[in-house]
Amino acid sequence: xxxxxxxxxxxxxxxxxxxxxxxxxxxxxxxxxxxxxxxxxxxxxxxxxxxxxxxxxxxxxxxxxxxxxxxxxxxxxxxxxxxxxxxxxxxxxxxxxxxxxxxxxxxxxxxxxxxxxxxxxxxxxxxxxxxxxxxxxxxxxxxxxxxxxxxxxxxxxxxxxxxxxxxxxxxxxxxxxxxxxxxxxxxxxxxxxxxxxxxxxxxxxxxxxxxx
Amino acid sequence: xxxxxxxxxxxxxxxxxxxxxxxxxxxxxxxxxxxxxxxxxxxxxxxxxxxxxxxxxxxxxxxxxxxxxxxxxxxxxxxxxxxxxxxxxxxxxxxxxxxxxxxxxxxxxxxxxxxxxxxxxxxxxxxxxxxxxxxxxxxxxxxxxxxxxxxxxxxxxxxxxxxxxxxxxxxxxxxxxxxxxxxxxxxxxxxxxxxxxxxxxxxxxxxxxxxx
DNA sequence: GTTAGCATGTAAGGAGTTACATGATTTT
DNA sequence: AAAATCATGTAACTCCTTACATGCTAAC
Numbered sequence: 001x002x003x004x005x006x007x008x009x010x011x012x013x014x015x016x017x018x019x020x021x022x023x024x025x026x027x028x029x030x031x032x033x034x035x036x037x038x039x040x041x042x043x044x045x046x047x048x049x050x051x052x053x054x055x056x057x058x059x060x061x062x063x064x065x066x067x068x069x070x071x072x073x074x075x076x077x078x079x080x081x082x083x084x085x086x087x088x089x090x091x092x093x094x095x096x097x098x099x100x101x102x103x104x105x106x107x108x109x110x111x112x113x114x115x116x117x118x119x120x121x122x123x124x125x126x127x128x129x130x131x132x133x134x135x136x137x138x139x140x141x142x143x144x145x146x147x148x149x150x151x152x153x154x155x156x157x158x159x160x161x162x163x164x165x166x167x168x169x170x171x172x173x174x175x176x177x178x179x180x181x182x183x184x185x186x187x188x189x190x191x192x193x194x195x196x197x198x199x200x201x202x203x204x205x206x207x208x209x210x211x212x
Numbered sequence: 213x214x215x216x217x218x219x220x221x222x223x224x225x226x227x228x229x230x231x232x233x234x235x236x237x238x239x240x241x242x243x244x245x246x247x248x249x250x251x252x253x254x255x256x257x258x259x260x261x262x263x264x265x266x267x268x269x270x271x272x273x274x275x276x277x278x279x280x281x282x283x284x285x286x287x288x289x290x291x292x293x294x295x296x297x298x299x300x301x302x303x304x305x306x307x308x309x310x311x312x313x314x315x316x317x318x319x320x321x322x323x324x325x326x327x328x329x330x331x332x333x334x335x336x337x338x339x340x341x342x343x344x345x346x347x348x349x350x351x352x353x354x355x356x357x358x359x360x361x362x363x364x365x366x367x368x369x370x371x372x373x374x375x376x377x378x379x380x381x382x383x384x385x386x387x388x389x390x391x392x393x394x395x396x397x398x399x400x401x402x403x404x405x406x407x408x409x410x411x412x413x414x415x416x417x418x419x420x421x422x423x424x
Numbered sequence: 425g426t427t428a429g430c431a432t433g434t435a436a437g438g439a440g441t442t443a444c445a446t447g448a449t450t451t452t
Numbered sequence: 453a454a455a456a457t458c459a460t461g462t463a464a465c466t467c468c469t470t471a472c473a474t475g476c477t478a479a480c
Contacts, residue, residue: 047440
C-alpha cells in the first residue's frame with residue numbers, strides 16, 4: 001500500500017504538508033490552504049473533500065476519533081472529521097518533499113514546494129532553487145528572442161505586456177539568487193538564519209502563478 | 213445566430229482577436245497565441261482545434277477558400293485551413309472587447325484583454341485598468357492582514373513566500389498606476405503616445421498569472 | 425531514406441469549479 | 453426567528469492536457 005507512482009496533485013501535496021504539522025478537519029484545512037497556496041487561488045470544497053476521501057482510501061490519512069482534547073464531550077458544532085497523517089502518509093510526504101526533478105521547477109509546483117521547504121534537506125532545497133533558476137533563464141531567453149523578433153510588428157500594449165512579463169521574470173531570478181545566497185551563507189543549519197536577512201537583500205517577485 | 217450569452221473562454225477571445233488582425237490557420241494561430249498569452253502557458257492543439265470547430269459552428273469564423281495569394285496554386289504543404297472572422301465574429305469580438313465588468317479584473321482575463329487593448333475605446337481601457345487596480349488593492353489588504361495575523365506561527369520560508377507575493381502585487385499596482393497615468397497624459401488619441409514613456413516610468417510586474 | 429517540421433485532428437482523462445443539498449450552532 | 457458561519461458532501465460541467473493517429477514536404 002501507499003506505493004509511490006500515483007499522480008498526487010499539488011492539492012494532495014499541500015494537504016499532506018498541512019496535516020504533517022497538525023491534525024485538522026476539512027473546513028479548517030481549506031482556510032489554511034488559501035494561505036499556503038498564495039491567498040488567492042482559493043480552493044473549493046468540491047475538490048477538497050473528494051481529495052480527502054482519495055487520500056483516506058489510499059491509506060495516507062485517517063480520520064482520528066475526536067479523542068482527547070476538544071471541549072465538553074463531542075458536543076462541538078457538527079460531526080467534524082479530523083484527519084491525521086498515517087505512517088504511510090508521513091513516508092509519502094517525505095518522498096514528495098525529497099523530489100528534485102523538473103516537475104518541481106513549474107510555477108505551481110515550485111510555489112507549493114517552497115511553502116514546505118523547511119521540511120526538506122538543505123541539498124534538496126539547493127537543487128530545487130537551482131532548477132527553478134534555470135527554468136526561469138530558459139523563459140528569459142525565449143521571451144527576449146520573441147521580443148526582439150516581433151518588436152516592430154506589435155502594438156504598444158502587447159509590447160508593454162511582454163516587457164512587463166520579462167521584467168517580472170528577471171526579478172524572480174534575482175529573488176532566487178538571493179535565496180540561494182542565503183542557503184550558502186547559512187551553511188548547514190536546519191533553518192536558514194533569520195530569514196529577514198535573506199529576504200531584504202533582493203527585489204522580489206512571486207514565484208507561483210496563481211496563477212496563475 | 214452569434215447571440216451573446218455563450219461562455220466564450222479566454223481561448224476563444226484570443227482566437228477572435230488574432231483573426232481580427234489577419235486570417236490564419238490553426239498551426240500558425242497556435243504559435244501566435246503563445247506570444248500573446250504570455251509565451252509560456254503554451255496552448256495545445258488538443259484544445260485549439262476543437263475551439264476552432266466550435267467557433268465555426270457558432271458562425272463566428274469561417275474557413276476561407278485558399279483564395280488569392282499563397283504561392284503556386286494550392287501546392288502548399290498540406291490542406292491547411294485558413295480561418296477568417298465573419299461579420300458576426302467581428303461583432304462578437306467588439307462586444308467582448310467592450311466588456312468592463314468584474315470578470316475582466318481576473319489575472320488571466322485581464323492579461324488577455326490587455327493584449328488586445330488597442331482594439332478598445334479609451335474609456336473601456338480606463339475602466340478595466342481601474343477595476344484591475346481595485347482588485348489588486350483587495351488582494352493587498354487580504355495579504356497584509358494574513359501576514360500580520362500569522363507572522364509568528366509561520367516558518368521562514370512560508371513567510372518569505374508571502375512577503376514575496378505581497379511585493380509582487382505592490383509592484384503590479386505601480387505598473388497599473390503608470391499605465392493609467394499614460395492614458396491620462398495621452399488624452400484621447402487612439403494609441404497612447406510612445407509607450408516607452410509609459411513603460412519606463414514605473415517598476416513592473418506581470419499582470420496575468422499564466423497561471424496562472 | 426530517414427529525420428524534422430508542417431498541419432490537422434480525436435479520445436481519454438485530470439484537476440478543478442459551480443451550484444446544489446443538508447444540517448447544526450452562534451450571533452443579531 | 454432570521455441570518456451568518458461552521459461543516460460536510462455530491463453531480464454536472466469546463467477547460468485544458470496528454471497521447472495517439474495521420475500524412476505531407478523539405479532537408480540531411
